[in-house]
Amino acid sequence: MGEFRHAATVIxxxxxxxxxxxxxxxxxxxxxxxIYGLLALSLGLIWGFGGILCFGQAAFFGLGAYAYAIAAxxxxxxxxxxxxxxxxxxxFAFVLGAMMFYGRLSDxxxxxxxLVVTLILFKFVNSTAGPEYVIGTARLGGFNGVPGFQTxxxxxxxxxxxxxxxxxxxCAVTLLVVYAxxxxxxxxxxxxxxxxxxxxxQRVELMGYDVRFRKTVLFAIGGAIAGLAGTLFASWAxxxxxxxxxxxxxxxxxxxCIVGGLGTLTGPVIGAMILAFLKFLxxxxxxxxxxxxxxxxxxxxxxFLPRGVVPSIDLLRKRAGLSGRRTAPGRRRRRARSMADV
Amino acid sequence: MSSVVETRxxxxxxxxxxxxxxxxxxxxxxxxxxxxxxxxxxxxxFFKCLTGQLKPSGGHVFIDGEDTTGWDPHWxxxxxxxxxxxxxxxxxxxxxxxxxxxxxxxxxxxxxxxxLADDALERLGLGAIAKSQVGRLSHxxxxxxxxxxxxxxxxxxxxxxxxxxxxxxxxxxxxxEIVAELNREAAIxxxxxxxxxxxxxxxTVTVFSQGRILIEDDVDTVMNDQAVRDVYLGKKA
Numbered sequence: 001m002g003e004f005r006h007a008a009t010v011i012x013x014x015x016x017x018x019x020x021x022x023x024x025x026x027x028x029x030x031x032x033x034x035i036y037g038l039l040a041l042s043l044g045l046i047w048g049f050g051g052i053l054c055f056g057q058a059a060f061f062g063l064g065a066y067a068y069a070i071a072a073x074x075x076x077x078x079x080x081x082x083x084x085x086x087x088x089x090x091x092f093a094f095v096l097g098a099m100m101f102y103g104r105l106s107d108x109x110x111x112x113x114x115l116v117v118t119l120i121l122f123k124f125v126n127s128t129a130g131p132e133y134v135i136g137t138a139r140l141g142g143f144n145g146v147p148g149f150q151t152x153x154x155x156x157x158x159x160x161x162x163x164x165x166x167x168x169x170x171c172a173v174t175l176l177v178v179y180a181x182x183x184x185x186x187x188x189x190x191x192x193x194x195x196x197x198x199x200x201x202q203r204v205e206l207m208g209y210d211v212r213f214r215k216t217v218l219f220a221i222g223g224a225i226a227g228l229a230g231t232l233f234a235s236w237a238x239x240x241x242x243x244x245x246x247x248x249x250x251x252x253x254x255x256x257c258i259v260g261g262l263g264t265l266t267g268p269v270i271g272a273m274i275l276a277f278l279k280f281l282x283x284x285x286x287x288x289x290x291x292x293x294x295x296x297x298x299x300x301x302x303x304f305l306p307r308g309v310v311p312s313i314d315l316l317r318k319r320a321g322l323s324g325r326r327t328a329p330g331r332r333r334r335r336a337r338s339m340a341d342v
Numbered sequence: 343m344s345s346v347v348e349t350r351x352x353x354x355x356x357x358x359x360x361x362x363x364x365x366x367x368x369x370x371x372x373x374x375x376x377x378x379x380x381x382x383x384x385x386x387x388f389f390k391c392l393t394g395q396l397k398p399s400g401g402h403v404f405i406d407g408e409d410t411t412g413w414d415p416h417w418x419x420x421x422x423x424x425x426x427x428x429x430x431x432x433x434x435x436x437x438x439x440x441x442x443x444x445x446x447x448x449x450x451x452x453x454x455x456x457x458l459a460d461d462a463l464e465r466l467g468l469g470a471i472a473k474s475q476v477g478r479l480s481h482x483x484x485x486x487x488x489x490x491x492x493x494x495x496x497x498x499x500x501x502x503x504x505x506x507x508x509x510x511x512x513x514x515x516x517x518x519e520i521v522a523e524l525n526r527e528a529a530i531x532x533x534x535x536x537x538x539x540x541x542x543x544x545x546t547v548t549v550f551s552q553g554r555i556l557i558e559d560d561v562d563t564v565m566n567d568q569a570v571r572d573v574y575l576g577k578k579a
Contacts, residue, residue: 189447192436196444199433206393206427207491208419208448 007183010266011176018172027168028236029280034171035232036276037269038178040256042225044268045182047257049191050218051198053107056114057253059121060089060223062244064230066125069240072149074136078235079155085231086224093223097216104212115250122245145241152235162235171232175269178225182265185221194218255294259301261308270310346371346406346499346529347392353400354387361387363553364401374525376540376561377533379550380573385533386428388550389503392531393425394418405499421499422449424492424528428503430484434477438468438487441476446494455494462494466520482513489520500530506539518542541565549573 021030039061046052068078068085075081096117100110129142138146152167154160162170185191196204197211205211234240243249252275260271275294282290305312347369354362362384369375377385390396392403394415402411410418419425433441439459446458463469466486471479476487485505492500505521506514514536521543524530534540540547540561547564549556551573557564564570 189452192440192444196433196436196440199435200431202395202415202427203431203433203488203491204444205415206395206419206425206431207445207495208416210416 003187007180011180014172014176014179018169018176021172022165022168027165029277031168031171031236032233033273033276034168034175035229035236036256036272038171038175038232039226039229040253040260040268040272041175041178041182041265042222042229043253044257044260044262044265045186045225046218046222048262048264048268049186049198050194050215050222052215052219052222053111053254054114054219054222055111055254056116056118056250057222057226058245058247058249059114059118060093060226061230061233061249061253062121062125062240062242063089063092064227065234065240065244066146066230067227068231068234069146069149070135070138070140072151072234073138073146076150077156077158078150078153081150082152082231085234086227089227089230090220090224093226094216094220097219097223098212101212101215101219115247118245118247118250122242122247125242125245143242145239147239149234149238151238152232167235171236174228174232178228179265179269182225186265190214190217255298257308259298259305259308261310261312264308264310264314267308267310271308274309345369345404346373347531348404349388349391349401350404351401352388352391352398352403354384354391354396355399360553362391362398365553365555367548367555369529369531372525372527372529374521374530374543374545375532376544376547377531377550378535378540378547378564379556383550383573384553385550386503387553389501389531389533392418393423393501422495422497424495424497424500426488426492426500426502426505428507428533430481430488432476432484432487432491434475436476437473438476438479438490439463439472441487442468442490442494445491446496449495458494458496462490465493465523466490482509485509485513485517489517493520493524496527498528500524500528502530502532502534504533504535506534506536511538514539515542537565 039057042060043054043057046054064085067088068081071081071084072078100113105113125140126143128140129144131139133140133142140146150158152162152170154162186195193204193209193214197214201211230244233244256272256275257268258271259275260269261267275297278297279290279294282288282293301309345368347367349365349367352362352365352367353360365388377388379385387396391398394410394413394417397412402409404410405418405421405423408421410421442462443455443459446455446462450458463472466489468483468486468490471483476484479487489505502521506517509517518539521530521532544561546558547561548558549564549570556573557567557570559567
């Protein structure tokens with residue numbers, strides 16, 4: 001099965017990269033790149049495979065981070081907060097998705113609503129500085145954010161913190177596991193139907209599938225993954241602030257997906273890592289404005305690599321393979337594989 | 343009742359325009375019926391009221407005795423109905439096989455879907471291009487893929503909106519054979535413009551004009567009817 005071999009190759013390469021990574025860059029930076037990769041993966045899934053352009057993926061990211069932080073202050077051990085950090089945004093995405101898809105909103109309004117929800121969350125959390133905004137023993141803290149919560153620990157052992165290098169490996173393995181799961185999901189009937197909905201919603205409906213429910217579920221899965229990224233981010237930053245809900249964050253996720261390549265899973269992850277790393281590098285110098293340069297990269301990539309980095313590389317590889325050995329059966333099989341499956 | 347599709351006083355209004363006006367229609371089990379009429383006669387609107395793509399503003403639709411008025415399309419489809427829309431409605435980014443498989447999977451589950459998909463591919467002569475992406479195929483091939491989607495669901499009622507549109511004469515002939523084959527198991531309603539195609543398959547024809555049924559009779563009687571010639575055939579000649 002070519003599909004399986006392809007996924008295994010990607011995971012093997014990523015695994016090697018994970019081991020080599022720390023010798024090239026400090027794990028603190030690497031970790032946040034991985035977390036951003038996970039966030040991009042969540043949008044890459046629902047946008048690239050479900051055709052749902054969500055302008056508010058940061059809302060689920062922030063919700064995950066806040067859910068984790070608040071629960072961690074109340075519980076003191078990280079296992080339950082970790083799960084809540086996934087479940088809360090997933091449930092929120094499910095309800096929001098149900099409202100949008102059962103309401104038959106068109107794509108434009110879907111974008112507007114997700115954008116507005118992010119803004120509302122940002123405004124709300126920003127204005128919770130007063131002492132009356134308390135959940136359990138945790139104060140929401142408004143623009144100051146929530147600091148001083150229990151970071152990730154080994155389940156059942158609150159004093160065994162997972163931090164630094166072990167946290168890096170934890171995040172990297174999490175990303176790999178999520179990637180593998182999503183590959184499986186996309187290859188499963190559920191995933192094929194999701195792609196079919198992206199391609200032609202009406203047709204899928206006339207086949208007898210409940211399009212609204214399936215889109216809602218996919219949207220919730222995307223929310224869960226973004227929430228997971230937020231949870232990890234909270235543990236990494238050791239503080240959560242309203243900035244997580246910002247429009248800049250939401251826009252950045254979209255840019256990562258576009259540059260990396262939609263319709264693939266590896267594309268958004270790689271796009272996120274490259275761009276976030278560039279931003280990090282540019283942030284260390286003062287000569288150029290970093291947003292200007294990142295904007296330039298977006299424009300150039302849309303002009304010259306309209307399908308994104310990963311699909312373009314894939315295309316190049318196939319062309320090279322084709323001109324080299326036309327008759328090799330393996331190459332042919334690869335060529336026949338639909339481009340949506342990378 | 344023995345009729346599989348029945349409408350009573352079906353009406354569809356768009357603002358001040360009445361596209362379908364108080365239509366009473368019946369289709370018997372395993373019957374093949376053609377709907378014809380000039381552009382704007384309300385055929386396609388009527389068709390969409392049957393499939394649930396439009397919610398009628400008045401009247402009732404009964405499918406297999408069940409009042410399906412106002413149901414969502416996927417619920418109506420789940421009764422066992424195969425629908426082919428006017429513009430080939432297929433999933434461009436997926437392979438031919440996947441397109442057809444998805445339909446069979448919905449109705450028959452994973453185990454039977456593979457066999458049904460293979461079966462439909464073979465019957466439609468799509469075997470050689472089963473792995474091709476549908477977006478790269480010709481119009482006629484895409485029409486056949488959509489028929490495959492309909493076929494693989496093993497429907498007992500088939501609704502086809504202009505299946506012969508934009509096809510070559512050879513393809514139209516083939517389409518007629520496929521329709522005849524489908525008709526062995528299923529009742530069929532066809533909305534069509536192509537007179538040659540209608541002559542080759544139809545027995546009973548319903549003529550729409552200005553949202554109403556003008557005449558409903560045997561195909562030869564309809565073709566020779568002066569009123570039909572006036573509203574429709576006369577214009578084409």
